[in-house]
Amino acid sequence: MRALVYTRVSTAGQAEGFSLATQREACGKKARELGATEIIYLEDTYTGIELERPAMNKLREHVRARNVDLIVVYDPDRFSRNLNDLLIVTKEIDKAGITLQFVNFDWQNTPQGILFLQLRGAIAQFEHALIKERTTRGKRKKAAAGKIGGYAKPYGYKFNKESDELEIVPEEAEVVKKIFEWYTREQDPLSSYAIAKKLAAEGIPGPTGKGWFYSSILRMLKNETYTGIMKRKDEQPDWKPVRVPPIISRETWEKAQKRIEENRRFNPKRTRNEYLVQRLIYCGLCGRSLTVVNRTKGEKSWSYYTCPGRYPRKFGNQAEFTPCRLKAIRTTVLDDIIWQEISSRLRNPKIYITYLRKKKEAIVELPRRELRKAEKALKNTKAAVERANKAYFNGYINEVEYRKYIAEYTETEQYWRKEIARLKREIAERELALGEQRELHHYVQRLVASVDKLSFGKKQQIVRLLVKRLVIYPDLVEIRGHFHWVLAP
Ligand SMILES: [Zn+2]
Structure with missing residues (x-):
């Protein structure tokens, strides 16, 4: 190594x-x-x-x-x-x-370490959000004006830079038509998976030249742009619509949406990563890792964090099986509780500020105190020179004594002058560091303000950063991580 x-x-x-x-x-x-x-x-x-x-x-x-x-x-x-x-x-x-x-x-067990980790995670999240905002701002401006620059062009079109318009690529448009036709036809319609396979088998190159993913077929089927109105990411109601040459009829597109919706409802694997505390959560009674179980009734569905120990794994020896008594919890309920708890901590700037205050004292107060001492010492030395001058002038001391005193005082004076200059440099330097901390302070303030605007994905990242393990008991939830606390109803 x-x-x-x-x-x-x-x-x-x-x-x-x-x-x-x-x-x-x-x-x-x-x-x-x-x-x-x-x-x-x-x-x-x-x-x-x-x-x-x-x-x-x-x-x-x-x-x-x-x-x-x-x-x-x-x-x-x-x-x-x-x-x-x-x-x-x-x-x-x-x-x-x-x-x-x-x-x-010690990263894990000292207040500084914990604070550092928290700041690191929180600031990283925040910076990420800022960068993303900066890059999307330009796009949004264009988009609001009905322009398309900066947005990914859908398969089937090419971008004409001079007119800032999308133009149809005939060969690709044919493929798009085929995809919609295969997917929506009455007789023997194909799934997005089958379509991807079929296109690859026919030797048609995929959008990026790499082949066909069924997920990208699905995205194409959902893309309203093919009906003649370009849908942009983050589309706002007041944006000017962008008209493009249509490839398929609105009727066909709507038919495809209906099929997508029907298929989605029967796909049991559609809920990956949708839950805030998934994989962090354990049963307090038997120690097993809780899983998410979906229940559907007609149109509606619910999901629950459930201890797998509630159900037997093997069949045939049920007489010996003692199920775990932990009741399933609605995912939405627990996710809300946990996010409330965590966000209330993230919204509290106190921890950061305490840290900054402590640092501030250590950084600037010490050399400032020394500077005051040095300045006083320099003043005393100057006063001593004055006294020697007077004493010599009035004949209290002779020239030899006088020169001896002056030599000594000059040396002392030089020492303190140097010391003062050094301390001033030191203070300036440390104030610079403090300036950076002030910037951090700004960071913290903005961060606190952005806590409630975080997307689900970011919330999840923060939760995973701060929480190591959630243990569920019948009447309380224990949160272990950089914070440790217990919630009781
Ligand atoms: Zn259990």
Whole structure:
């Protein structure tokens, strides 16, 4: 196993007690403990404001190339003092499937670790949402004006850049007509699956040249654009409709929709990933993992989280079977309860703010206090020079004594001036870090505001990030994860 050890020392590093050698040794030891057979060492020297970090850049190259299996760092502060950078780099590492370990930082069991993980997850979600919003904004603007630029063109059409219009591709349009015909004909209609197979058998190239997926056939069958009005993603009622040359009649399209709906209702496998806490949920009585069971009655259907221990698996020995007593719970009911609980925590900016306040004191107050002391000392030294001047002027001390005093005071004065300049630099530097934290504060505020606008998919991602296990008892629900709490009715 290949490991990478990243170390960073500040120029005043020895004072902090984390010299390079200490860091290297501790990280190397940890890497070997975790099974590393080969270790790459990278080191940066921290000099004031962190703009240049050659070793960090190399680390990121290794990550991108997936050159290593493990990265060991002394603590997150070594990695980056800028929380944003830290989030970005750790995300890259995660994405590359590389394990990140800190020597002096417990991810799971310390408040800082938990907060970091929460922030990381929450901010990642939020950033994702922001990026998505930015890319869709341009499209929406065009779409509202009745233009089609930026939207995927459906199979059967090509995009004419000059006129910003869709034009029919005759060979493809023939295929579209066939698909609708096969699917809606009275005699022996074909399923989307059979259509995909048939098209492939006839040697017709698929939309991306790769073949035919039955799911893309289904998407085509649902696409209203073929009737002459282009339906855009996120279509708003006030958008100007886009007319395109039709390939099939509205009547045929509606017939196809009716068939799709009929088929859907009888397809038992249609509900994958539709439930918020699926796969996180366990029976508190027998420990089994709960499954989702659908029940249908006429047109309506309900789903329940159900303990599989309620039903016998084998038949023939039912006399020995003692069913689990845990009652099934409506998925919608439990999902709502859990989301209420989690979102109320995400909406609470307190945890973030407490963290920021703590950091703020540590970052700026200390050098400020020292600066005040240094400025007072400089003033005292100046006063002492004044006194020596007066004493010499009034003849209380002779020239030799006077020169001795002045030499000593000048040295002291120089020392304090240097010290003041250093502290001012230090404060400026730390204030910069604080500025970044203020940005984080903004982040948190916006994040809090966006909690209720999250899509189902994002909610699910957040739940999976924060909750490790949900245990259901007959009268209470226990939530285990980064938060731990118990809900009773
Ligand atoms: Zn059970």
